[in-house]
Amino acid sequence: MIFKIDNVKKSYKNGEVTEEILKGVNLILREGELTSLVGASGSGKSTLLTIAAGLQPASDGQIIFEGKNLTSMNAEQVRKIRAHQFGFVFQFAHLVPFLTVEEQLLLMLDVSESKLKIREQKKEVDKILKLVEMDHRKHAYPSSLSGGEKQRVAIARAIIHRPKVLFADEPTASLDSKRSKDVMTLISHLTKTLNIATLIVTHDEEMLSFADHIIKMSDGQILQKV
Template sequence: MLIKTENVKKEYMSGKKKNLVLKGVNLEINAGEKIAIVGPSGSGKTTLLNIIGLLLPATEGEVYLAGKRASTLKEKERAKLRNKFFGYVFQEFLLVEEDTVFQNIEIPLLYSLTKKTKSEKRKMVEEVLEKVGLEVKINEKVRNLSGGERQRVAIARAIINDPEVILADEPTGSLDAENGEKIMDILESLVDKGKTLLIVTHNEAIAKRCDRIFRIKDGYVEIEE
């Protein structure tokens, strides 16, 4: 079992009112699976993804990552998992517009515990750019890229440290159908090579391309095989 959640709950305060978004989520995810997380807007899809990815704490419950209980990990261990175990593809790309493609993709390497030489980093960036078909754009400023190209840069950045799990939040949401297909093809090719994919999407066609669908409804998850 690669990822497991036990009775995960998440509560937010809205003024003086408590809003329980996740009411008790129990999931088990195996290595190499392709999982879609779907549900209405505001249902807690991104919240669940971020709790699994150690970007948000759960209000209650437990997350296990490769057998490790997340709540018992020291911050240094959690940071290591965020840097090496997970690769994040954010909904808004979160790229630095004024920097080059190379500079954006090397960011996770700067925080890696294993330090790389300048030539090693260059080689690693070139290799991931080749995987997403953007090697010719390595020195291009991000501001000059199209939406589809930016998303591919975001994926390249997510996989630069060779993570076991890719967490993708609406990776095709702002793209047209053609570019959306290209992004899914890239993500699926990574799963074919042994990666695990958790993808938040509102697109039912994309969800159906996955092995299983986790459908969030009223704070709980219904699993569709």
């Protein structure tokens, strides 16, 4: 176990009413395993992912990463863990339009405060691009890439600094069926190959076959773990 979500709750004040978004969620992520969160819109799955990733605070409960309690850390400590140890993939690739594929990844290494020298960074970029089968597009700009290619670059950018946990929020929602399966095949392969603990939010039940564990959520609670 590398990552534990322990009795996490999230609520908001709406006037005189308190709205409960998460009602005490418990979840464990392990290295080399892909866990999928599924549920209807409003079930709390995206809120859970953003809290787990340190992008917003929980109202109660703990987020434990490698034995450290993120919920007791200050914002800068959480930022460093997020930058160094976590990777993120979203529904849209959000690539920088004026940077080449290679430059997108080099920028991520800079953000993650890589200690590698520039020559070593470029070697690492080549290695990761080969892993995601995008090495032939190293010098391309985002405008010349297909939707599937953009998402492959986004995945490469998310893992270039060798994170221990990968968070993906609807990573196939903007893709057609074939490209969705290609992207999920890639994420599953990288999860195993790089020994990453991966948490994915998805509404597409066809993508669940790639998961090692399926967590069904409803109304801020976990209904079923498979």
